Amino acid sequence: MRALWMPPVPQDHVAYEKCKKFLKYLHSTWFDGPYKDIWNKWGLVDLRxxxxxxxxxxxxxxxxxxxxxxxxxxxxxxxxxxxxxxxxxxxxxxHPNEEKHLRKRDRDRREKIETSMKRFGEQYQLRGVTRAELEGYCKYMSRYVSGKTI
Known part of the structure; x- marks a missing residue:
């Protein structure tokens, strides 16, 4: 998503520098910095x-x-x-090897999330993804987070 890398306004726009500064903070703190593991759950299956x-x-x-x-x-x-x-x-x-007992619907949900992440990750690595595919994936995965479909 381009807006996470470059300000979504022209360089001569009054908000450009503030957007650029915010994006720098976002990357240094949340994407690559000390808090990246708090929110980034890509590939995690068990302990989230x-x-x-x-x-x-x-x-x-x-x-x-x-x-x-x-x-x-x-x-x-x-x-x-x-x-x-x-x-x-x-x-x-x-007890790192102790398995948490989950309800069947939670186990099924976890398996679907894992399968979807794996499939999307393979597609991304193999040929990349389009903006529409990324948006579709995010909408599809949102139902597992919110319990609702967007």
Whole structure:
């Protein structure tokens, strides 16, 4: 996608330099920098940190049940949730070969994601992909992320 590499405006446009600066930040921080492994899940099948983050966020919503808890309750519950999360991460680290038990629909979903990523990756390596093919792939994969079709 060209807009991720070059500002999507002409060089004489007032926003060109700001876009260029933002793209430089985007690449140095998110694409090639310290955070690239947080969001880039290409080729990962098993442990996906975004799943853990989503579970943590869901846990926050369940435990608090409201938007603005009092400070004492907030701190106590955050400490407990953090303890649970650290314990889970430690268990995963201590048992790398232990398979997580998934529902059949989640196993099927995971297999479809893996198959789709592999097929698209092979196509990309073999002959490249067109913009339309990339867009189609992203729309197809979005149903696995959101549960909805675009």
């Amino acid at each position: 940190t975004t799943n853990i983050a989503e579970a943590y966020h869901n846990r926050l919503n369940v435990v608090f049940g409201k938007d603005h808890p009092d400070m004492r309750s907030l701190i106590e519950k955050l400490k407990y949730i953090d303890f649970e999360a650290m314990r889970t991460l430690q268990w995963i680290s201590d």
